[in-house]
Amino acid sequence: MLSGLTKFILGFFLAIAVLVGGGVAVALYFMNRTGIPPAKPVFSNDSPSVKAQAPKRTQPGEGKPSLTPGTSTKSSPTSTPTESPKATPSPKPLPSGAYRGRVSWAEGLSLRSQPNQEAEKIGGVTFNQKIIILEQSEDKAWQKIRLEGSEQEGWVKAGNTEKVDEQQPEKPEQ
Secondary structure (H helix, E strand, C coil): CHHHHHHHHHHHHHHHHHHHHHHHHHHHHHHHHHCCCCCCCCCCCCCHHHHHHCCCCCCCCCCCCCCCCCCCCCCCCCCCCCCCCCCCCCCCCCCCCCCEECCCCCCEEECCCCCCCCCCCEEEEEECCCCEEEECCCCEEEEEEECCCCCCEEEEECCCCEECCCCCCCCCCC
């Protein structure tokens, strides 16, 4: 009788140990999977430098993608990128004190009717979009801009744009 009770107790503890061990293994697996960030998505309107930095998509079972400097990324034949139309120069000449620039804030900017946060949003400006900076507010916190190739004007937060050097010719897109 004692050996039957001992076998039962040992079997019970062995079953508990197997269940706990399996549960811990599954928990660790899923915790490690949630710690891996997903690949950054690449959209068709991203600049070529962003596309070159994006990792290639991998199939399950393949190793991690790696890009070294000088490695080119080729798109699949089903999705050929089309070149976006070039902005035409603004029909108005630049007013005195105005200069050409581009949006340097990656998420783009909200175009507002007045130089304050509560003002009505009248549009938006995307990352790297060419603009003309017309003036700054008295407190230097806002800039009045005109979208290049458009008559639309509005106010954006200062510090999110940068001056474009007009002397250097633009590099052709590849």
